[in-house]
Amino acid sequence: MITSQLLAYVAVSVLCVFRVSSRDTFIAAVYEHAVILPNATLIPVSHEAALALMNQNLDLLETAVTLAANQGADIIVTPEDGIYGWNFNRETIYPYLEDIPDPEVNWIPCINPRRFGYTPVQERLSCLAKDNSIYLVANIGDKKPCNASDSQCPPDGHYQYNTDVVFDSQGKLVARYHKHNLFMSENQFNVPKKPEVVTFDTVFGRFGIFTCFDILFYDPAVTLVKDFHVDTIVFPTAWMNVLPHLSAIQFHSAWAMGMGVNFLASNIHHPSNRMTGSGIYAPDSPQVFHYDMKTKQGNLLLSELDSYPHRPVVNWTSYASSIKGFSTGNQEFKGTAFFDEFTFLELTRVTGNYTVCQKKLCCHLSYKMSEKRTDEVYALGAFDGLHIVEGTYYLQICTLLKCKTADLNSCGGAVETASTWFEMFSLSGTFETQYVFPEVLLSENQLAPGQFQVSSDGRLFSVKPPSGPLLTVTLFGRVYEKDQTLNASSDLRAQTLGIMLLVIISIVCSLS
Numbered sequence: 001m002i003t004s005q006l007l008a009y010v011a012v013s014v015l016c017v018f019r020v021s022s023r024d025t026f027i028a029a030v031y032e033h034a035v036i037l038p039n040a041t042l043i044p045v046s047h048e049a050a051l052a053l054m055n056q057n058l059d060l061l062e063t064a065v066t067l068a069a070n071q072g073a074d075i076i077v078t079p080e081d082g083i084y085g086w087n088f089n090r091e092t093i094y095p096y097l098e099d100i101p102d103p104e105v106n107w108i109p110c111i112n113p114r115r116f117g118y119t120p121v122q123e124r125l126s127c128l129a130k131d132n133s134i135y136l137v138a139n140i141g142d143k144k145p146c147n148a149s150d151s152q153c154p155p156d157g158h159y160q161y162n163t164d165v166v167f168d169s170q171g172k173l174v175a176r177y178h179k180h181n182l183f184m185s186e187n188q189f190n191v192p193k194k195p196e197v198v199t200f201d202t203v204f205g206r207f208g209i210f211t212c213f214d215i216l217f218y219d220p221a222v223t224l225v226k227d228f229h230v231d232t233i234v235f236p237t238a239w240m241n242v243l244p245h246l247s248a249i250q251f252h253s254a255w256a257m258g259m260g261v262n263f264l265a266s267n268i269h270h271p272s273n274r275m276t277g278s279g280i281y282a283p284d285s286p287q288v289f290h291y292d293m294k295t296k297q298g299n300l301l302l303s304e305l306d307s308y309p310h311r312p313v314v315n316w317t318s319y320a321s322s323i324k325g326f327s328t329g330n331q332e333f334k335g336t337a338f339f340d341e342f343t344f345l346e347l348t349r350v351t352g353n354y355t356v357c358q359k360k361l362c363c364h365l366s367y368k369m370s371e372k373r374t375d376e377v378y379a380l381g382a383f384d385g386l387h388i389v390e391g392t393y394y395l396q397i398c399t400l401l402k403c404k405t406a407d408l409n410s411c412g413g414a415v416e417t418a419s420t421w422f423e424m425f426s427l428s429g430t431f432e433t434q435y436v437f438p439e440v441l442l443s444e445n446q447l448a449p450g451q452f453q454v455s456s457d458g459r460l461f462s463v464k465p466p467s468g469p470l471l472t473v474t475l476f477g478r479v480y481e482k483d484q485t486l487n488a489s490s491d492l493r494a495q496t497l498g499i500m501l502l503v504i505i506s507i508v509c510s511l512s
């Protein structure tokens, strides 16, 4: 009797512990931070000067962390480069770096600050997390000594990594991630030898972490979702917006929906570099987002999220491959979107069904505009090919977009405003990949939360008329296994384009 009562009691308490230690929802915060930049210099500053600059940024981050915690946030994400900015080469970033240990050492820097040498930035971040009882995600630089026994060891005797760190609500270092896919100009950092897949478990779900340009590649981003089954991604970024398909809020929210995870994206706020756009995105809809090219201030966003979001199953080719293409008799034409040559069809009527194909990809669109304006042109486009400028990655894209001007030659060019309202749209494509990210962007870079869905057979469709004029409706597909198809002729093209780009950048720089 007594034994069985005891057993029952134990069972009940285990149940209670389980209930207490798992929560169905949590409050997420992301902070878009207007980073204070160091002066550009070719001579490294002293460690004291570097720390002084980092402390200025940490003062601003502290205000945001405190504010978020006071509003009940469980976790806050701050941006890539948010503590020291950019304008560095390998030597000039060195005074900003700290040796960041592997989290398995079980360390609370706030309590034991000198355990791994002089690490004032980690100490301050740890105390911020601990004093506010909040998970804190930040981006700093790691330095790791190496020597001749390692043939890849750089001549200066250490590796330097672009690094995300996470401190839990007790101030303990629980995650360290070295960015794998460095963007073109990040010469100050090394690429880790292998992609690191970093997760951390909380009572509000399993988290994965990666940084900025990583989002375009398979490892570690897709692996975290597919093989490690994370519920939420934390994503520090310093993202420069590129239209028509790669503005921050547009692409990051699309990745959340395409992969079926929560996504916490914290961007730098620096409008003169087109850096703005942060958000908290659930798989079924963006919860809150911020895009601001007008002011110079940072911005804190908060939202409640499901800890264990539902992951819908979509077959991205099912519908499109089951129907016959629509024929309109309209003339196809070519146009360039972010250096990729699309095949386009003009939407000449107020409503219609259109199909356009390029290589193996056919895109189907059904749409209805409120009115067909004479001063604006929309086109349906398809692209199936290797993108080779500012990164090499194979894309399959179906897109409905507003052309820059009423001239068809402008289709694919970046445009931020529109006046044409749509009553409905439905877009699908014969993708070779199951990694497709659905984007809907309205005039003036606004998202359309709750206004569209993806069906299980792969149609991106409006559930109500969009709340603003449309800039673009896009299915952005990534064919990761074809990234290596670069050949001699496209190599040459890449080089030529690269040089052209450099020339353009230098012209822009000397103008400003």
Ligand SMILES: *[C@@H]1O[C@H](CO)[C@@H](O)[C@H](O)[C@H]1NC(C)=O
Pocket (backbone or CB within 6 Å): 037, 038, 039, 053
């Ligand atoms: C940058 O240089 C200016 C002018 O010399 C100086 O006033 C300012 O404090 C410097 N900023 C930093 C972050 O060192």
Ligand SMILES: *[C@@H]1O[C@H](CO)[C@@H](O)[C@H](O)[C@H]1NC(C)=O
Pocket (backbone or CB within 6 Å): 145, 146, 147, 148, 149
């Ligand atoms: C340098 O090499 C020695 C052996 O040659 C090794 O024991 C030591 O751990 C290495 N140091 C670092 C920082 O890798």
Ligand SMILES: *[C@@H]1O[C@H](CO)[C@@H](O)[C@H](O)[C@H]1NC(C)=O
Pocket (backbone or CB within 6 Å): 315, 316, 317, 318, 319, 321, 434
């Ligand atoms: C998706 O649907 C197509 C056409 O119905 C089918 O051939 C294909 O096997 C499906 N793909 C997956 C991954 O289920």
Ligand SMILES: *[C@@H]1O[C@H](CO)[C@@H](O)[C@H](O)[C@H]1NC(C)=O
Pocket (backbone or CB within 6 Å): 351, 352, 353, 366
């Ligand atoms: C487009 O196709 C749908 C379904 O096939 C059809 O119901 C609709 O009438 C078509 N619309 C136009 C304008 O042709």
Ligand SMILES: *[C@@H]1O[C@H](CO)[C@@H](O)[C@H](O)[C@H]1NC(C)=O
Pocket (backbone or CB within 6 Å): 485, 486, 487, 488, 489, 490
């Ligand atoms: C190589 O490039 C040419 C010209 O762009 C193209 O026709 C061909 O299909 C490419 N080959 C591969 C394997 O990508």
